[in-house]
Amino acid sequence: MNKVSQTWNQHVVKKENKALVLHTIKANAPISRASVAQVTGLNKGTVSSLVSELLDEKLINESGTGKSSGGRRPVMLLLNETAGFTISIDLGVNHILGVVTDLQGNIIHERTVQFKNDDLEIVLTHLYQLIDELIIIIPESEYGIVGIGVGVPGVVTLEGEIQLAPNLGWKKVALKDILFERYRVPIIVENEANAGAYGEKVYGAGMESTELVYASISFGIGVGLILDGKLYKGLRGFSGELGHMTIEKDGPECRCGNKGCWELYASEKSLLEEAEKIGFENASVEQLVFAAENGEAKAIQLLEKLGDYLGIGITNILHIFNPEQVVIGNTIQQAAKFIMPAIEKRIEKNAIGFNKNDVKLNVAKLNNHSTVMGMAAFNIESFFKSTDKEIIPT
Amino acid sequence: MNKVSQTWNQHVVKKENKALVLHTIKANAPISRASVAQVTGLNKGTVSSLVSELLDEKLINESGTGKSSGGRRPVMLLLNETAGFTISIDLGVNHILGVVTDLQGNIIHERTVQFKNDDLEIVLTHLYQLIDELIIIIPESEYGIVGIGVGVPGVVTLEGEIQLAPNLGWKKVALKDILFERYRVPIIVENEANAGAYGEKVYGAGMESTELVYASISFGIGVGLILDGKLYKGLRGFSGELGHMTIEKDGPECRCGNKGCWELYASEKSLLEEAEKIGFENASVEQLVFAAENGEAKAIQLLEKLGDYLGIGITNILHIFNPEQVVIGNTIQQAAKFIMPAIEKRIEKNAIGFNKNDVKLNVAKLNNHSTVMGMAAFNIESFFKSTDKEIIPT
DNA sequence: CTAAGTTTGTCTAGCGAATAAACTAAGATT
DNA sequence: AATCTTAGTTTATTCGCTAGACAAACTTAG
Structure with a gap:
């Protein structure tokens, strides 16, 4: 029989508590030792000694005294954000x-x-x-x-x-x-x-969410899954291929070998191909949005149709995961003004009440910096x- | 600021180690204290004292001595499975x-x-x-x-x-x-x-898997998700409604309000409706399987068509989750002989190589006892x- | 049959880390 | 000025784990 499991000892306790203190400072800076103790539930003395180690390791800094709340003034702590x-x-x-x-x-x-x-x-x-x-x-x-x-x-x-x-x-x-x-x-x-997905979770639209699905809509479609606060990658790392989820079982063949894949309908590629067909030669998403903003009906229709297709896939996402938030990111964001209402309309019409009621639908807050x-x-x-x-x- | 997080102290250490010892005994019984120490990596003395507490709580039993391996004979430990x-x-x-x-x-x-x-x-x-x-x-x-x-x-x-x-x-x-x-x-x-899903993971086909999708195919379709070894329930508990995943975007309306839902094609209900249309009046799955086993082509075709539809949805599952194992359960199992080859064929044809290569496709091992x-x-x-x-x- | 070696399980001492509580420091309040 | 409050440090205590010694019980070799 082989040794198999993580055993729990005081080293682990210390490691975790130290990480907890560091994370608390990172998230609430500037903050005093006393407040860290209160927030974490750790004893003042414990916090003091862990803080002193973190100071030695140059991971945090003291930054002068804060305001008194009726007693001795606290020494504020900051993450030493330029330590690396x-x-x-x-x-x-x-x-x-x-x-x-x-x-x-x-x-x-x-x-x-x-x-x-x-x-x-x-x-x-x-x-x-x-x-x-x-x-x-x-x-x-x-x-x-x-x-x-x-x-x-x-x-x-x-x-x-x-x-x-x-x-x-x-x-x-x-x-x-x-x-x-x-x-x-x-x-x-x-x-x-x-x-x-992780970028939006940590720094963007999903800072409050633990169940978040990020749909990257660009030339193709990729999806990042934040489940239970963590990135979910599947057995080998290949999860999130929702671009190749069939939404039209007898639809055209995709280059992936499957049929009627979502990205055949709801990607930038499909949008531009449709545009080409009705006379927008060699157009970009930007140009289509520009045309739509100038009231060109054909462009508006194209974008709304795209939003509708996106809504079909996102409805599936709501049913599959019951997420807290769905974030739309990547290049398609430029067209948010036209596609988001169409997505919402489709969800409103098709999705099961329980699954759509509490969900937030957002555009990536970090724009092209999510990744x-x-x-x-x-x-x-x-x-x-x-x-x-x-x-x-x- | 509110106290927010779990703090780590020696009570937690003890609790976790005790649970680890108990779980080791449960999974490897009968097992000696010495082996528990070796498997868990805990010290012999620690194991001894935790075991003695577990004995006091009547959660485990001693069951006589085991075979010597060249020295003192071990006292074997068992879960006291009839403690509750x-x-x-x-x-x-x-x-x-x-x-x-x-x-x-x-x-x-x-x-x-x-x-x-x-x-x-x-x-x-x-x-x-x-x-x-x-x-x-x-x-x-x-x-x-x-x-x-x-x-x-x-x-x-x-x-x-x-x-x-x-x-x-x-x-x-x-x-x-x-x-x-x-x-x-x-x-x-x-x-x-x-x-x-959990039943199959703990006692059935999925004992070795941490990424398992259980598709319950019966009157309707429900799906249970084991991700990272745990049941995934989503924000409010409504995940796994894959029966209401659109696989035909312009398909007929489902009573759920969505269109072209998977269960309109791949459920027992849909199977029996199709059967009715071609002359199997008021038939049950059992009767259709019986007919198919007697070589009735129409019945075989019906079941294979069902398997094919199931394969479409399962292909989606492989793309979405990259699971280790997909388990088919509930009443449709009776038809395994006819539907499983059809499912496999569809996956083989449509699924992306990376996502299908390592996946195991199984029928529920616990039969109608999974739930x-x-x-x-x-x-x-x-x-x-x-x-x-x-x-x-x- | 005996001596030597091995394995199991218990016991004791010691150590590391957390806590509680006392204490110092430095302000606010009256 | 005296007293109260809050911040942070220090000290003593507690708790749980580990290492290592040891006794008990067994196997093996001569």
């Missing part, structure tokens, strides 16, 4: 968006590259160049670059290998290993919709986990 | 299945009632009578009836209120309160598919949780 920095990247089909954030998720610097050719070697060159430029900008700090995170439009395994990125034309790219080889810092590679901020959140979370002392086994 | 009993019930549309189980999930006694009239008052009378009969049978024990659990074909809130049971014609029935009022023991009311055993598992788990000492807050 993340490099967080949204790798898209024809652009890369890269940011440097501090440990609080504040964007220190931002940079975008546009390109046409999606060949792996070429994109990697752009990526290296972008990362190298961001690295130069990062100020000196205690922990330096705590991680590089990349969100990609494709299927990513739990091990950070891109299995398939159809819109880039990539297969089996071990991006995590490639980047680690080059930069020797912790690397996280994650699906773009998963990252977007990049999700990657930042992954990086930061992973860094703080690594600062917990290792448990020494016997 | 559960009453677990599957409340169906025209029958009630009730069982008494011990704490290991062994069925001690079983009883079924059939009826035609689904009026609440009448069904409750049957239910009371059944429970009363089961109570009489339960032997004297340390903890007595540790809980009554009822699985119902309907939408159940987190608070155990039946919001709607369409096939029973019930609305807003606070069954949990009603039963507690009468029996004064812990009551659990849960959706039938959720219970079935009842799930309720037993809920009861037992809830009982063991309640035996953990309370953490005294300061």
Whole structure:
């Protein structure tokens, strides 16, 4: 018989309590030791000693005294947000968006590259160049670059290998290993919709929600699932392929091999194809929205039809997950004014009352930064986990 | 600011370690103290003292000495499975299945009632009578009836209120309160598919799986989700309404208000309606299977078509969740021989490789006992949780 | 049959981490 | 100025785990 389970001992207790104190300071800064004790339920003395360790590790700072509430004035504590920095990247089909954030998720610097050719070697060159430029900008700090995170439009395994990125034309790219080889810092590679979901949960529209579904509507459709407050990835990391959920069982064949997939009706690609058919030649979403805003009926109809199709899939989502919130993100956001009412109308008409009553439907609050901020959140979370002392086994 | 979080202290450590020891004994019985220490990673002395407490609480028993492996012979430990009993019930549309189980999930006694009239008052009378009969049978024990659990074909809130049971014609029935009022023991009311999923996970086909989707195919379709090893219920408990997932966007209207719902194509109801159309008057699933087994082409075709429709929805499930296992349960199991190959064929043809490669597709191993055993598992788990000492807050 | 080695299970001492309570510090209130 | 309040530190105590010693009970080898 093999040793199998996590045992519980005082090391674990300390680790968890320390993380709790750190998280409390991060979330409520500036805050005094006394308030931390009250919020967490820990004893004042315990908090004092944990805080002193966190100060030693430069993870937090004292920031002068606060206001008295009738007695001695408190010493306020802050997260030392510049103790380290993340490099967080949204790798898209024809652009890369890269940011440097501090440990609080504040964007220190931002940079975008546009390109046409999606060949792996070429994109990697752009990526290296972008990362190298961001690295130069990062100020000196205690922990330096705590991680590089990349969100990609494709299927990513739990091990950070891109299995398939159809819109880039990539297969089996071990991006995590490639980047680690080059930069020797912790690397996280994650699906773009998963990252977007997490970004909206941590910094965006979903800060109050634990059950959140993020629908990334762009060229294709990807969905990120936050269930019970955590990103849900499935057995191998391939969950959330709702773009390839059949909504028309005898519909046309999708390139994925399935039939009548949602993204054949409700993606940017399908929108632009429909537009082409009725005379909008080579149009972009932006142009269609512009036309719609100028009152062009054909454009308005196109967008509303798209919203209706989106509503069909989102109704399914409500029935499947009973989420607290559904967030619509990625490039389609530009058309929010026209699609959101159509989505709501479809849900209102079709969804089961219990499942639609308490749900909030929102546009991504971080705009085109959902993915990049999700990657930042992954990086930061992973860094703080690594600062917990290792448990020494016997 | 309010006290908000669980703090970690040595009471929690002890509670968790004790639960770990108990669970290890439950899962590996008969087992010696030494082996428990090895398996859990806890110190021998710690195990000894926790075991002695568990013995005092009559939750476990010593059962004589085991075989020596070259030294002193071990004292084997067993779960005291008869320290208490559960009453677990599957409340169906025209029958009630009730069982008494011990704490290991062994069925001690079983009883079924059939009826035609689904009026609440009448069904409750049957239910009371059944429970009363089961109570009489339960032997004297340390903890007595540790809980009554009822699985119902309907939408159940987190608070155990039946919001709607369409096939029973019930609305807003606070069954949990009603039963507690009468029996004064812990009551659990849960959706039938959720219970079935849990039953298969704990005692059935899914014992090795942490990501399991259980599709209960009967008059309607309900789905239970085991994600990350736990039952996933969504924000209010209404997840898993995959029966009302649109698979034909312009399909006929469902009584739920949506269009082209999966259960309009792939449920027992739809099967029997189709059968009626081609001359099987007033047939049952059983009769159709009988006909198919006798080589009647029309019956075979009907069942295969049903399997094909099921395959469409299950393909969606694979894309949405990337599960480890999909289990088909409830009354449709009788037709497994004909529908399973059709389901597999559809998945093979339509599902994305990544999502179908590692998935296991199975028929419920507990047959028509999935729900009842799930309720037993809920009861037992809830009982063991309640035996953990309370953490005294300061 | 005996001596040596092995395994099980208990016991004791010690350690780490949390708590309670006393204490110091520094303000507000009357 | 005297007293009350609140913040933060220090000390003593408690609790649960671990290590290691030890006794009991068994196997194995000569």
